[in-house]
Structure formats: structure tokens, C-alpha cells
Amino acid sequence: MKASFLSLFAAFALLVGTAPRAETPPAPVAPAPKPSQVRVKNLRVTVLSTMLAEKGIGEWGFAALVEADGRRILLDTGYLPNTVLQNAKEQGIDLSDITDVILSHNHDDHTGGLVTLRRELSKKNPAALSRAHVAPGIFWSRPKKDGGEGNPMVAFRPEYEAAGGTFIEHTGPVELxxxxxxxxxxxxxxxxxxxxxxxxxxxxxxxxxxxxxxxxALVIDTDQGLVVITGCGHAGVVNILEFARKQVRSAPIHAVLGGLHLFRADEKTLAWTGRKLREMKLGHLMGAHCTGIETVFRLRELAGLQRSTCVVGAVGASFELGKGLNPLELAR
Structure with missing residues (x-):
């Protein structure tokens, strides 16, 4: 595919309005197993779906390849069915040996490529993306006002299972x-x-x-601190990081990579978030997808980061333990 500059931004999300009468009850959290106390020595995270693309296809979605000490995991699958497949090919990345995919939540901009990826990759390796890790609530119905179904996973579930995939539901932290x-x-x-x-x-x-x-979210424990990878961060980035430090290890946050859903955040929210990130000694931030471009620049200042340690995420951009962020030329 001829390299091209592509920036595709979507603002389909609605402004937060008056909350309905009842709120979703907190999901029960199972006790965390005792950590193995093993720390990852080699880690690379590569973005395969987000809006900004220097080489490949940009879309309103997210997906990232996580490679930790030889273990390869896909976090989320992008929006359009073929985006992750095409972007991986463009980057020279073979996804067929990956058996596990994590779905951060139900939205189609994170789950849209699941079925296609399973079907296509299984042609080369029958075990490819055969296990999908999810949390309770991902299959709950989201009824629309017109009577339709607003949760794409209701339709994706039988298709994925028919293609030989299995869903594994986690009610609490688990060491994969x-x-x-x-x-x-x-x-x-x-x-x-x-x-x-x-x-x-x-x-x-x-x-x-x-x-x-x-x-x-996914948390990688390293000697430098915790590396946290989010899809949209709907639970709140501070909630996620505090939970990671409580359940995995009370360590500095070495890096946060992915979507933080702060693109509509006001200055008060950003100031509070930036202060919390600074307190947790955040070392690197790659704000992709729904983080917001201006938000990344504000958090860079508020969290005390630099141009080299806080960047906008792009397709093909990466983070490597010991080397830091490689945002590619367009977002450098």
C-alpha cells in the first residue's frame, strides 16, 4: 500500500448530559490472585488502529499489539473489519501466532475487527485469536430508542463462537x-x-x-514501573491506575498508552487528572483514539512531561521498554 498521510477524526460521541435515574451498579470484583512477582524485561506495544495514520489506515477506533517477554497479545480490534489486518500488513506484522485478544469493552470501535480477524488469521493458524478475554457486562443488551440493539457484541458473540472462538470472562484481576x-x-x-x-x-x-x-485495561509490571494500556479508559484513567497499583504493585506509572476518553474534558477535569498523573510519577504518555489531541498537549504540561515523553498516538507508533516512545514523524 502506498504510504500516505491520513488523519480521520470523528466526533460521534454525545455530550454528557443529565444522568438517568439509576446508575449501573458497580461490577463485583473478585479477589486478585497472589502476584507471581515476575517482572517483564522486554516489552513493545505497537498501535494498529487509531485516528491518526502516517502509514496505513486511520479510523475512529483502537487496537494495539502487546509483546511482553515473547508473549503476544492483541488489545482491541479496531472499528472497521479489515483495518487491523491491513495496518498490520502495512507494518510487516504477522498476527497469526496470537492466540489471545483482549476486548476492553463492548463498543464497535474496539470490537469491529474481531470476527474478521479470527476468520482470516485462523486460515494460517487454527488457534489464532481463539480466546477473547472480556469482563462482565460486555454482552448486556443496550436497547436503542427505536427498538434496536445498541451493543454490537450481541451479534458478534455468536459469529465469533461459530468461527471457533471462545470468550473467557474475568470478574477480577488475572495474571495472563x-x-x-x-x-x-x-x-x-x-x-x-x-x-x-x-x-x-x-x-x-x-x-x-x-x-x-x-x-x-492491561497492566505490565516492569522494573521501571507499571505500563498500563487502555482501550478507552471509560473507568477513568486515575481509577485504573490506582487499581493497578493496588492489585499489581505500588510502583510508579512508567507509561500509559491508549485511549483515555478525555477529548471533551473541561479544564477543571484536566487539571485534576494531570495532578494525579504527576503524583503517580507518570513517565510516558501516548494518548491515542479518544484521548483528544489538545488533551494530550495539556496533560503534557500538567503532568510535567516533555515532547519526547508525551505524544499523540498514531498507527504504527510504538513504545519499547528501555527506549521509550516512537511516535513516527507525523506526531513527533
Missing amino acids: APGVWLTGPVPRPNPERNWSSKGQVQSPQGLVEETIPEDQ
Whole structure:
């Protein structure tokens, strides 16, 4: 594919309005297993779907390849069915040996490529993307006002299973590999409302406000500190980081990579978030997808970061332990 500059931005999210009468009940969090105390020595994270693209296809979505001590995991699958496949090919990345995919939450800009990826990659390796790690609530119905279904996972689930895939649901933190942790649903003690939907979800307690209760993140424990990878960060980046430090290790936050859903945040929210990130000694930030471009620049200042340690995420951009961020030329 001929290299081209592509920047595709979408603002389909709605402004946060008056909350419905009931809020989504907090998801039960299972006790965390005892950490292995193994720390990842080699880590590389490569963005395969986001809006900004120097080489490949940009879209309103997110996906990232995580390579930790030889273990390869895909976090989210982008929006359009073929985006991650094409961007991986453009980057010279073979995804067929990846068996595990993490779905951070139900939204189609993170799950849209799941079925296509499973079908296409399994032609080369029958085990490719055969296990999808999810959290409770991802399959709950999101009824639309017109009577339709607002949760794409309701349709994707039978298609993925028919293609030989299996969903693994996590009610709490789990160590997927030595030093590689999945948070499961994240408690929300801080009043972060990092979601845009005014919709509702059919929970076991009835129809309540849609707060994306299944939102989860990936945490990598390293000697330099914790590296946290988010899809949209709907649980709130501070909630996520505090939970990671509580469940995995009370360490500095070496890097945060992914979407933080702060593109509509006001100055008060950004100031509070930046202060918290600074307190946790954040070392690197790659704000992709729904973080917001201006938000990245504001957090760079507020969290005490530099141009080399705080960048806008782009397709093909990467973070490597010991080397830091490589945002590529367009976002450098």
C-alpha cells in the first residue's frame, strides 16, 4: 500500500448530559490472585488502529499489539473489519501466532475487527485469536430508542463462537502471563465520568445508566514501573491506575498508552487528572483514539512531561521498554 498521510477524526460521541435515574451498579470484583512477582524485561506495544495514520489506515477506533517477554497479545480490534489486518500488513506484522485478544469493552470501535480477524488469521493458524478475554457486562443488551440493539457484541458473540472462538470472562484481576495483568472491571472511587453515552444498559438489576461497567485495561509490571494500556479508559484513567497499583504493585506509572476518553474534558477535569498523573510519577504518555489531541498537549504540561515523553498516538507508533516512545514523524 502506498504510504500516505491520513488523519480521520470523528466526533460521534454525545455530550454528557443529565444522568438517568439509576446508575449501573458497580461490577463485583473478585479477589486478585497472589502476584507471581515476575517482572517483564522486554516489552513493545505497537498501535494498529487509531485516528491518526502516517502509514496505513486511520479510523475512529483502537487496537494495539502487546509483546511482553515473547508473549503476544492483541488489545482491541479496531472499528472497521479489515483495518487491523491491513495496518498490520502495512507494518510487516504477522498476527497469526496470537492466540489471545483482549476486548476492553463492548463498543464497535474496539470490537469491529474481531470476527474478521479470527476468520482470516485462523486460515494460517487454527488457534489464532481463539480466546477473547472480556469482563462482565460486555454482552448486556443496550436497547436503542427505536427498538434496536445498541451493543454490537450481541451479534458478534455468536459469529465469533461459530468461527471457533471462545470468550473467557474475568470478574477480577488475572495474571495472563508472568508480569502481564488484566484488571477485569475497575472500581470507580473517583468521580470520573469518562463516557459519552446517554443510553441505558439491561443489567441484572434492570435498566440502568450505561457507564460501560465492563471496561478493563492491561497492566505490565516492569522494573521501571507499571505500563498500563487502555482501550478507552471509560473507568477513568486515575481509577485504573490506582487499581493497578493496588492489585499489581505500588510502583510508579512508567507509561500509559491508549485511549483515555478525555477529548471533551473541561479544564477543571484536566487539571485534576494531570495532578494525579504527576503524583503517580507518570513517565510516558501516548494518548491515542479518544484521548483528544489538545488533551494530550495539556496533560503534557500538567503532568510535567516533555515532547519526547508525551505524544499523540498514531498507527504504527510504538513504545519499547528501555527506549521509550516512537511516535513516527507525523506526531513527533
